[in-house]
Amino acid sequence: xxxxxxxxxxxxxxxxxxxxxxxxxxxxxxxxxxxxxxxxxxxxxxxxxxxxxxxxxxxxxxxxxxxxxxxxxxxxxxxxxxxxxxxxxxxxxxxxxxxxxxxxxxxxxxxxxxxxxxxxxxxxxxxxxxxxxxxxxxxxxxxxxxxxxxxxxxxxxxxxxxxxxxxxxxxxxxxxxxxxxxxxxxxxxxxxxxxxxxxxxxxxxxxxxxxxxxxxxxxxxxxxxxxxxxxxxxxxxxxx
Numbered sequence: 598x599x600x601x602x603x604x605x606x607x608x609x610x611x612x613x614x615x616x617x618x619x620x621x622x623x624x625x626x627x628x629x630x631x632x633x634x635x636x637x638x639x640x641x642x643x644x645x646x647x648x649x650x651x652x653x654x655x656x657x658x659x660x661x662x663x664x665x666x667x668x669x670x671x672x673x674x675x676x677x678x679x680x681x682x683x684x685x686x687x688x689x690x691x692x693x694x695x696x697x698x699x700x701x702x703x704x705x706x707x708x709x710x711x712x713x714x715x716x717x718x719x720x721x722x723x724x725x726x727x728x729x730x731x732x733x734x735x736x737x738x739x740x741x742x743x744x745x746x747x748x749x750x751x752x753x754x755x756x757x758x759x760x761x762x763x764x765x766x767x768x769x770x771x772x773x774x775x776x777x778x779x780x781x782x783x784x785x786x787x788x789x790x791x792x793x794x795x796x797x798x799x800x801x802x803x804x805x806x807x808x809x810x811x812x813x814x815x816x817x818x819x820x821x822x823x824x825x826x827x828x829x830x831x832x833x834x835x836x837x
Contacts, residue, residue, distance in 0.1 A: 631773070632691075632702040635731070640704035641690055644816050649677050652686040654762035656711035657824050661686050664711055673729040683714030685721060688769075692731045693724055696741050696810070700772045709766040716760035720785050722753055723811065741810065748812050756785035756813050765824035780823050784816040791816070 643651070648668045653661040665680030667687040674687060692708040708743055712721055723744065730740045745752040765780040772778075788807055791797050794816055796805030804817040822828055 616638070618761050622719075630699040630701075632700065632704075636704040638732070643673050643707070645677065648688055651707060651766070651768055652688050652709050652711070654688050654766035654768050654824050655685065655709035656710050656765060657826075660684055660763065661711055661824070665717075669728070672732055674725050683717065684711055685717040686711040687721070688723070689724060690728065692727055692740070695808075696737060703739060703773065705770055706772065707770045708764070710764050710768045712762040713760065715757035716762055716785055719754040719757040720760050720762075720813075726753065745810060753785045754796050760785040763824070765820070765822070767823045767825075767827075778794075780821075781817050781819045782828045784818075786816070788812055788815050 598599060618728055640710035642648075645668055650664050652666050652668070653664070655661065656664070660682065661684070663680055663682040664678075664684035664686045665676060666678040667674040667677075668677040669688070684824060687710060687711055689706075689708040691700055691703045693708070694701045694706075725742060726747065730743055735743065743762065744753065748755075761782060761784045763782060767777050767780070769777045788809065791803075791807065791814065794803050794805060795801050796816055798804040802818055804819075807814045820829075
């Protein structure tokens with residue numbers, strides 16, 4: 598369907614399910630998935646230099662050139678490049694998706710994201726913890742139970758004010774169905790109603806979802822250009 602101000606609720610739901618990695622009920626009810634289990638561990642890492650370069654495509658070069666870059670190591674994410682502007686660029690893997698997402702174990706998924714300083718302090722720890730748990734052999738359910746317990750105990754923080762990220766890479770691979778989708782920004786807040794931002798309303802450019810499992814609301818705003826400055830045509834189509 599066309600990406601216009603008249604986006605349907607179905608498009609919004611699928612866009613958020615793809616980009617935000619939330620535990621959507623529709624996905625949770627999917628009877629079959631092409632990735633029912635974790636693939637061989639060696640299918641998830643990348644060449645170190647290639648991963649650095651891919652992570653840096655998440656944001657414009659004016660931001661990513663001074664950002665810290667993390668890469669996936671044997672036991673979790675490791676610092677590959679030190680930063681000096683507070684941003685952190687990382688390539689997320691499939692297990693940052695929701696518990697019912699059909700791509701949860703997809704070894705092809707590569708989602709470059711560049712997170713600002715507030716999000717690096719308060720949102721990135723979730724990704725790091727999930728990755729450590731998965732690489733330690735924990736099951737999907739065990740991972741989510743551990744994350745929920747850590748949030749309940751305040752061992753993982755709530756999103757700080759101003760937490761956001763760039764996802765502007767056209768080299769990423771976000772799912773088998775959507776490929777790299779569209780460039781966009783995301784904003785993370787503690788649980789609030791999407792209507793507080795006017796999200797998900799007719800003609801609103803803002804999409805949002807409350808994730809009660811992870812105790813946050815994520816807002817998504819599509820933008821018109823990739824990180825390299827090339828346009829994402831406004832009439833490009835998104836199938837659903």
